[in-house]
Amino acid sequence: MKKIAFIALASALFTGCASVQMESQGASDKAKQFSAPSPGNSGLYLYRDSAVGRALKKDLRVDGKCIGESAPDVFFYTEVAGNKEHVISTESEFSPNTLILLFEAGKNYFVRQYIRLGVFVGGADLEVIPEAQGKEAVAKLELATQGTCNSQ
Template identity: 65%
Template sequence: MLKKLIIVALASSLFTGCASVPMESEAVSAKAKLFSPPSDGNAGLYIYRSSGLGTALKKDIWVDGKCLGETAPNMFFYEEVKGNTEHKISTESEFSPNDLLLNTESGNNYFIKQYMKPGVFVGGAGLEKVDEKEGKADVSELEMAKKGVCSK
């Protein structure tokens, strides 16, 4: 019985606490939250993670196979990609990456929410496209993370 309690306590600790990643300055974050149109021929991606389940976990994000960085609660990334193209946004999960395919149009911004979900050993992560109104409201409450190295 004691072993089971220890295992449950260790597993629970993975979903408590708070992970952190390097953050951009307030000025850079504020500029991104103006939601300006992307540069000519490009689309903008706001990839974000709110608080909730799995606050102690950091999860990698890739765009078209390129590492964007690790996520933590209450942060976002902004990345411009070629418009009028399909892009693959991937997140690290428990056993294999979870992918979201997104067809973009030049001049538009897109909002992708990363969410944590329970796993067998550690929490997993998923991605979902959200509408502009919800995405802007969510990102407005978050701070921008520095792009960096993924854990894998």
């Protein structure tokens, strides 16, 4: 019985591919220009590029507001008020995982969401990525449409 459960979990984590609604190619290309955010704001790129858990979609939120449901090889771009802390969270197996970051106005920030193995399903976590590395990763991804989360 344990082998069957493990095989089912492994299949869900490593096969299939979740999909979400995407923005136009033009909008994606514009976001990948990495322009400075609006005055007084900070830019936030949230992205997912891991090969693990391709069949899973996981919510992303900033200060409790739904940014979107992630899928493999997508990113979201949003602006937040600069010079203040913001809470970035993602759903995980048992509870949300969060990062609290101080955003400096005028700068872009990159946060990577990745899927890790869990007890029953894959969990998600977040990590801050240096700007150069974040730009390189986002350049290979496509922009997803904001505002749809599984758990509203």
